[in-house]
Amino acid sequence: MIKLIGAVLVLFAGTMIGFAQAARxxxxxxxxxxLLHALQRLETEIGYGQTPLPDALHRMSLAIPPPLSAMFAGIAAELRSGSGSTVGEVWEKALTAGWASTSMRAGEKEAMLRLGATLGGSGKEDQLKHVRLAALQLQSEEATAREEQQRYEKLCRSxxxxxxxxxxxxMV
Structure with a gap:
């Protein structure tokens, strides 16, 4: 009887591990x-609304689901606090701290870090170009992610x- 219960528990645990990996x-x-929708919103805020960056990032954080929203809300809060840090430093610190809670990989992180290094340090048009470039890079990464999902999701479950x-x- 104990072997049967143990076997069921092992089977359940293995199945859940496979399903958890497939979910990632x-x-x-x-x-x-x-993230692409958030960047489109940021582009609109910068280009048409001419919203200050902390406000634009805060609005961005309200429009996207967690865990991404927490990263952008943290960036906005840090920029509003007037700590003396540059946008790039705050951006990198928040992304590095919150990236582990996402399912994204290094390619997406690199694109976002490059974007953060350029925000707030140049004119409106230059910032818009960098936002568009980051969006293009993320679109490429999304295509790759969809291919990997199709290829590996069912495999992980199985x-x-x-x-x-x-x-x-x-065991038996």
Whole structure:
């Protein structure tokens, strides 16, 4: 009886691990898409609204889901506090601290770090060009993420179940 309960628990745990990994593959394109919408909003705020950067970032944070919203809200709050840090420093610190809670990878992070290094330090047109460049880079990363999702999502689920089944067979 105890072996049966243990086998069920192992099978359940392995399956959940596979499904959790598959969920990360599914979440990455969604988060990149949210980031693209946020950049479009930022582009609008800078280009047409001529909104100050902390306000634009705060509005951006309200329009996107967590964990991305927390990063941008933190950047906006830090810029409003007048700590004396540059936009690039605050941007890099917030992205580095919050990136682990996302499903995104180094390519997306690199594009966002390059964008943060240029924001607030030049004219409106130059900033808009950098926002558009970051959006193009993220679109490329999104296409890659969708391909990986199609390729690996089902595989992860299957491997979780089959790996757990193998462990159960070896236990019995």
């Amino acid at each position: 593959f599914a979440e990455r394109p969604k988060q990149i898409r949210s 491997l979780g179940v089959l790996g757990a089944a193998l462990v159960v067979i070896l």
